[in-house]
Amino acid sequence: MSARPKPPREFTFFPVVNFITGPPGVLRNGGIWKSIKRGIIHELKLSTIMTQVLHFVDFNLNEKSFNEWFKDGKTLKDWIIQENPTYSPILFADSGGFKLLYNREYDLSKYQLKATPESVLDLQLKLGADYVASLDYPIPPGLNKKETNERMEKSIMNAVRLMELVYDSHDVDVFPYLAVHGRSYEEIQYYVKRLFNLLEETGFNEYSHYPFGLAIGSMVPIKNHYELIVEIIKALKDTLLEIHSDPEKIPIHVFGISGRITPFMYYLGVNSFDSNTYVKAAQNLQFFVSYTQKKKFYTITNRDLDLCPFCDCIRGRNLQKAKKILKSKSYSRYILNGKEVIKSDIYGIIALHNLSVQLNLIGELKKYNPKSREFKEWLVRYANSDNKLLKVVAKLSTIDEDFIDIATKFKLKLPKLSKGQFYAQRISLKRDPTKFDITKTPYSVSPEKRVILILSCTPKKPYSKSTTHKLIFRYLQEHGVDIKKIEKVTLSGMYGPVPQDFEKETSILEYDFVLSSRTPEEQITLVSTRLKEFLEVHAKDKWVIAYIGGGPYRKIVQRVQKELNGKVSIILLPDETQLKRRVNSEVRKKTHLKTLVATLKGLLKNY
Incomplete structure (x- = not known):
C-alpha cells in the first residue's frame, strides 16, 4: 500500500479544473476546458489541482460514458497520466456540497450515486484523489438560525464519518479535509469546538495517528466581503490555538476564494486555497493585466500581452483577428497564426493567461515570510490604492499594531471598518x-x-x-x-x-x-x-x-x-x-x- 499523501506546508493554489467533460479521454472534449486541460497537462504541469467531484453533471454525461471513465478500475488520474506520462498532479476532490446546495435538482441516481459520505468518498477514490473533503452542507448568507444549526450539525457528523471511513472501515491512502462552516466568529468557534469534541469522543484525538486538515466552506457567497473573510479565518486560527496543543500542524484550506484577498490569506496562515476565477473571468472575456486589475479582452492591446506565456498566437496583427473571431459564430473553424482554431480555443488562451497571473502572484508571495515586517509593508503598498483592501489592513491593525505603524510611515489614513452584518435578508432552504x-x-x-x-x-x-x-x-x-x-x-x-x-x-x-x-x-x-x-x-x-x-x-x-x-x-x-x-x-x-x-x-x- 502506498504512503498517505502529506498536505501542503507552503502556500498552495489548487486551480479548479473540470476533466470529465464528456466521454473519455481527457482531451477529447470540453470546449474551453479542452484548451485549459491541454495547457495544464502539457505546458504548466501544475503540481496541485482541485476537481469538483460532481462537475461532470454539468456536461450532460450519460451513464454509459460516465462508467467508461472508471472501467477496469481506471481512475481520472490514470487518464491524466496516460495523456502525459511525465505528469502526475496531486488531486484534491471536494465533496459536491456547494454544487448540491445551489443545484438541488441534480439527479445522481443515474450514476448510482447518493449524497452520502460513503458514496461521495467512493467517487473521490474513483477520481484518484489524494486529498478528499467531507460531504458538507454550506450555509448561505441570511439562512435562518434553525436551518443553519441543522446544516452545521450534518456537516460535523459527516466530517467525523469521513474520518471513520478513511482510517477505520476503508483504510485508504488519502488525506482527509474536514469542512468547516460559519458566517461569523461565533459560529466558527462553536463549529470547530463541536467538531473536535466529537473527534475526541470517537477516538480520533491523536493527530499524529489520524491527521486531517480543515477546509473553510460557505465562502463563495461572501467572496467580495473581505473583512468578513478575514474574521472567519481568524476565528478558525484562534479556536485552534485555544483547543489544540499544536495547531500549526493542522493545514487550513479555503474553498472557492482567490483574487485580491489572496495575499491576506497568506498573512493569516492559510495553507492552501482553490478557485475557478481564472476560467469564470475568461468566459466573461475578462483578461487579467495585473494582480488586481482586469480588462475586457476587446480593449486590450499588444502591450497587455507582454507577460502572457500563452498568447503567442494572438500577438501582433493576430490580436485583432482573435477579437473578430470571438464575435463570430461558435463551432465554426478559423485560421489564426497559421493554425485552425474555434472560438473556445481563444477563450482557453484567456483562461490560461489569467491562471498564469494568479500563479505569478503566489510566486511573489512566497518570497516573503508572511509574519515579517517586510511582508506587512508589502501588503500595505499592495492595498494602497484600493479602499476595500485598505479596510482589510484596518481590520488587521486591530490585531497587529505593526499595520498602524506602517500606515503612519506611509502617511496613510486607514478607513473605518464596516459595521453590522453584510446581509439582512433572511432566507429558508425548506420547500413548501x-x-x-x-x-x-x-x-x-x-x-x-x-x-x-x-x-x-x-x-x-x-x-x-x-x-x-x-x-x-x-x-x-x-x-x-x-x-x-x-x-x-x-x-x-x-x-x-x-x-x-x-x-x-x-x-x-x-x-x-x-x-x-x-x-x-x-x-x-x-x-x-x-x-x-x-x-x-x-x-x-x-x-x-x-x-x-x-x-x-x-x-x-x-x-x-x-x-x-x-x-x-x-x-x-x-x-x-x-x-x-x-x-x-x-x-x-x-x-x-x-x-x-x-x-x-x-x-x-x-x-
Whole structure:
C-alpha cells in the first residue's frame, strides 16, 4: 500500500479544473476546458489541482460514458497520466456540497450515486484523489438560525464519518479535509469546538495517528466581503490555538476564494486555497493585466500581452483577428497564426493567461515570510490604492499594531471598518409551496389596472427592491408609461403568481429557490396550474404581458398560453426571434425595454 499523501506546508493554489467533460479521454472534449486541460497537462504541469467531484453533471454525461471513465478500475488520474506520462498532479476532490446546495435538482441516481459520505468518498477514490473533503452542507448568507444549526450539525457528523471511513472501515491512502462552516466568529468557534469534541469522543484525538486538515466552506457567497473573510479565518486560527496543543500542524484550506484577498490569506496562515476565477473571468472575456486589475479582452492591446506565456498566437496583427473571431459564430473553424482554431480555443488562451497571473502572484508571495515586517509593508503598498483592501489592513491593525505603524510611515489614513452584518435578508432552504397560494387567497385586481405585467422572480426580496424590477419600472416611468394602470405580478418558481401587494409576506421574503432546466416536472406543473387559474379568474377583462427572459419561466407561460387557448390574451416578450439567450438578464436590455414600452403604450392608449 502506498504512503498517505502529506498536505501542503507552503502556500498552495489548487486551480479548479473540470476533466470529465464528456466521454473519455481527457482531451477529447470540453470546449474551453479542452484548451485549459491541454495547457495544464502539457505546458504548466501544475503540481496541485482541485476537481469538483460532481462537475461532470454539468456536461450532460450519460451513464454509459460516465462508467467508461472508471472501467477496469481506471481512475481520472490514470487518464491524466496516460495523456502525459511525465505528469502526475496531486488531486484534491471536494465533496459536491456547494454544487448540491445551489443545484438541488441534480439527479445522481443515474450514476448510482447518493449524497452520502460513503458514496461521495467512493467517487473521490474513483477520481484518484489524494486529498478528499467531507460531504458538507454550506450555509448561505441570511439562512435562518434553525436551518443553519441543522446544516452545521450534518456537516460535523459527516466530517467525523469521513474520518471513520478513511482510517477505520476503508483504510485508504488519502488525506482527509474536514469542512468547516460559519458566517461569523461565533459560529466558527462553536463549529470547530463541536467538531473536535466529537473527534475526541470517537477516538480520533491523536493527530499524529489520524491527521486531517480543515477546509473553510460557505465562502463563495461572501467572496467580495473581505473583512468578513478575514474574521472567519481568524476565528478558525484562534479556536485552534485555544483547543489544540499544536495547531500549526493542522493545514487550513479555503474553498472557492482567490483574487485580491489572496495575499491576506497568506498573512493569516492559510495553507492552501482553490478557485475557478481564472476560467469564470475568461468566459466573461475578462483578461487579467495585473494582480488586481482586469480588462475586457476587446480593449486590450499588444502591450497587455507582454507577460502572457500563452498568447503567442494572438500577438501582433493576430490580436485583432482573435477579437473578430470571438464575435463570430461558435463551432465554426478559423485560421489564426497559421493554425485552425474555434472560438473556445481563444477563450482557453484567456483562461490560461489569467491562471498564469494568479500563479505569478503566489510566486511573489512566497518570497516573503508572511509574519515579517517586510511582508506587512508589502501588503500595505499592495492595498494602497484600493479602499476595500485598505479596510482589510484596518481590520488587521486591530490585531497587529505593526499595520498602524506602517500606515503612519506611509502617511496613510486607514478607513473605518464596516459595521453590522453584510446581509439582512433572511432566507429558508425548506420547500413548501403550500405556504403561499394566491389562488386560495382573497385578492382582486383594481378596475383601474388595465394590464397585468408578469415578471420572473428575483433572488432579492421583496422583488420590487431588486435591481431588475426597479430598472424595468424606472424605464417605464421615464418613457411615459402610466404605471398606475399596471398590476405587477411576479412569477415565483416556488409559489406561482405573487401580486405586488403580497411581496412582503414572510413566506415570500424567506424562500430561496429558482426554476432551472433540472426542476422536477411536479414543480413546473404546480406553477403552471396556479398561473393558469390566476389568469382565468383575474385577467378576463385585462391585457396580460409576460416580460420574461429566463427559459424555464418562459416555458411555463407558453404552456399556459396553449392551455388557455385564447381565453386570455397573453403577450410574451421579448419575442423569441429577438432573444439571444433565454436568461433573466435579457429583460434589462434597452432593445427589449423599448419593445415593452411600445407594447404597453399601444394597449393603454384608450384608457
